[in-house]
Amino acid sequence: MLRSYSSNIPKLYIIKLAKWFMLTMPIIVLFYQENGLSMQNVLTLKAFYSVAVVIMEIPSGYFADVWGRRKTLILGSILGCLGFVVYSFSSDFYGFLLAEIVLGIGSSFISGADSALLYDSLLQDKKEGTYLKQESRMMSVGNFAEALAGIAGGSLALISLRTPFIFQIFIAFMAVPASFLLLEVEKKKNQTKNGFVHVLKIVRYALWDNSELRLNILYSSIIGCATLSLAWFVQPYLKQFDMDVSRIGIIWTLLNLTVGFTALFAYRIESRLGKIGTSLFILIGVSSGFVFSGVTTTQLGIICLFWFYIVRGIATPILKDYINRITSSDMRATVLSLRNFIIRILFAIIAPFLGWYSDHFSIGEALIFAGSIIFLLGGFTLFFLFKTERK
Numbered sequence: 301m302l303r304s305y306s307s308n309i310p311k312l313y314i315i316k317l318a319k320w321f322m323l324t325m326p327i328i329v330l331f332y333q334e335n336g337l338s339m340q341n342v343l344t345l346k347a348f349y350s351v352a353v354v355i356m357e358i359p360s361g362y363f364a365d366v367w368g369r370r371k372t373l374i375l376g377s378i379l380g381c382l383g384f385v386v387y388s389f390s391s392d393f394y395g396f397l398l399a400e401i402v403l404g405i406g407s408s409f410i411s412g413a414d415s416a417l418l419y420d421s422l423l424q425d426k427k428e429g430t431y432l433k434q435e436s437r438m439m440s441v442g443n444f445a446e447a448l449a450g451i452a453g454g455s456l457a458l459i460s461l462r463t464p465f466i467f468q469i470f471i472a473f474m475a476v477p478a479s480f481l482l483l484e485v486e487k488k489k490n491q492t493k494n495g496f497v498h499v500l501k502i503v504r505y506a507l508w509d510n511s512e513l514r515l516n517i518l519y520s521s522i523i524g525c526a527t528l529s530l531a532w533f534v535q536p537y538l539k540q541f542d543m544d545v546s547r548i549g550i551i552w553t554l555l556n557l558t559v560g561f562t563a564l565f566a567y568r569i570e571s572r573l574g575k576i577g578t579s580l581f582i583l584i585g586v587s588s589g590f591v592f593s594g595v596t597t598t599q600l601g602i603i604c605l606f607w608f609y610i611v612r613g614i615a616t617p618i619l620k621d622y623i624n625r626i627t628s629s630d631m632r633a634t635v636l637s638l639r640n641f642i643i644r645i646l647f648a649i650i651a652p653f654l655g656w657y658s659d660h661f662s663i664g665e666a667l668i669f670a671g672s673i674i675f676l677l678g679g680f681t682l683f684f685l686f687k688t689e690r691k
Contacts, residue, residue: 305421305485309434311478312418313441315373318475319380319410320442323453323464324387326552327545329535331461335391339536343655345393345400346532350644350651352404353411361637362499364413365630369420370482372413372633377475379406384468410475411640416633419624420485431624433567436617440560447556454549461545502631506638513626515685517635519579520619521642522681526586526674527612528647529654530593530667534605537663541599551602555609562613570618576686578618583678585611590671594664 324331332342364372383403390396418438419431449471456463507514534555538548570578589608593601620636627635650670658666 305424305483306427308417308421308482311482312414313438314478315377315410315414315475316438316442317445318377318472318478319407321445321449321471323449323456323468323471324384325446326450326453326535326549327457327461327464329532330457330539330545330548331465332396334461335396337393337396338655339658340652340655341393343532343651345396347648347651348397349400349404350648352401353408353644354641354648356405356408359499360408360411361413361416361634362502363409364416364633364637368484369413369417369633370479370484372409373417373479373482374476376406376409376413377472377479379403379409380475381469381472382406384465384472387465388462388469408637408640411637413633413637415620415624415636416629417482417485419632420629421483423629424485431621435620436563436566440563440613442560444557444560447553447560450549450553450556454546454552457545457549499634502634503638505631506627506635510626511688512685513623513635515681515688516619516622516626517639517642519678519681519685520623520639521646522674522678523582523586523615523619524639524643525646525650526590526670526678527608527615528643529651529670530590530605530608532651533654533658533663533667536658537593537601537605537667540663551605555605558606558609559613562610563617566614566617569614570621575622575689578614579682579685582611582615582619583675583682586615587671587675587678590667590674594667594669594671597664 329339329342332345337345360372360376379402383399383406386399386402387396390399415435418434422431422434453464456467505513506517534552535548538551543551569581573581586608589604589611592604593608596604620639623635623639624632650673654666654670657669
């Protein structure tokens with residue numbers, strides 16, 4: 301009897317829900333500040349998280365290719381739960397740092413492996429053509445979960461800012477049984493070679509030998525770093541308008557609902573604009589979202605945040621699909637992890653500086669600076685990407 305690997309999809313949804321139903325996100329910066337951290341401290345913590353991801357990102361992707369997607373996702377899910385246990389008992393920078401390192405390693409074991417298992421499951425059932433639609437739906441589910449978590453987290457924060465972290469332990473645990481129930485996609489014998497040397501060969505192929513793949517990874521990483529960076533400015537950006545926790549939670553919810561709804565239609569937008577048009581739209585949309593938010597000094601700046609989140613919903617599934625189209629199954633998880641690796645390196649470099657810039661000047665000026673850098677880096681990369689693809 302033939303196996304239906306599509307049964308993995310609902311389990312991957314549960315893992316996505318456990319990862320994205322973040323009760324802590326709408327109040328986490330406020331929680332840090334309540335415990336005496338500055339914005340530079342906050343973004344330094346997130347930089348260390350990125351370093352933890354960076355250290356394990358490519359090895360975890362390779363483990364997924366060799367050891368198996370299922371086992372990798374099981375380990376990532378367990379560590380994701382453990383990280384919030386540490387958070388719940390911590391109250392200073394170093395306690396939070398330990399929690400971030402555990403969560404970073406856990407996240408690295410999930411990122412790449414989930415998308416790779418999704419694509420390969422569809423491939424086994426000869427439905428790989430629906431990957432972009434499925435990835436968009438999965439992203440939508442994640443953002444809808446994060447949106448609902450915004451309301452729930454804001455409500456729990458009325459008890460105390462630590463309460464959402466305690467409840468998050470149980471949310472994160474949902475991924476553990478779901479990952480155990482996944483069906484591993486069988487590989488052809490000797491499809492994937494073992495050894496660190498083979499990892500280096502994949503990295504060399506993706507970042508050196510295949511110029512089209514290299515530029516797609518780099519462009520996707522620049523945009524990924526941009527979306528990650530702005531997310532950590534939303535709470536202090538809204539707080540400067542003297543908003544209370546519950547109102548910030550509502551806006552956070554609406555922002556993530558916006559991403560979720562937009563992601564559902566990402567594949568339609570890409571089919572109309574094509575790769576060049578879509579890539580340019582994403583670059584202009586992301587960089588302008590930063591700049592307009594920074595320039596606007598009234599609550600009208602919230603509209604700029606919504607514009608940014610609309611573009612974010614379009615960008616993430618489409619840019620992942622561009623990479624998947626030109627990557628073979630035996631290295632897909634490693635290549636997707638390489639993308640996340642570069643995102644985290646870029647974030648670890650720029651985030652502490654943006655935090656320092658925000659503390660010493662203003663959030664608005666930091667956003668304008670970030671938007672300008674994203675536009676220059678992204679535009680430079682797109683120029684060479686289009687040039688390469690024409691050849």
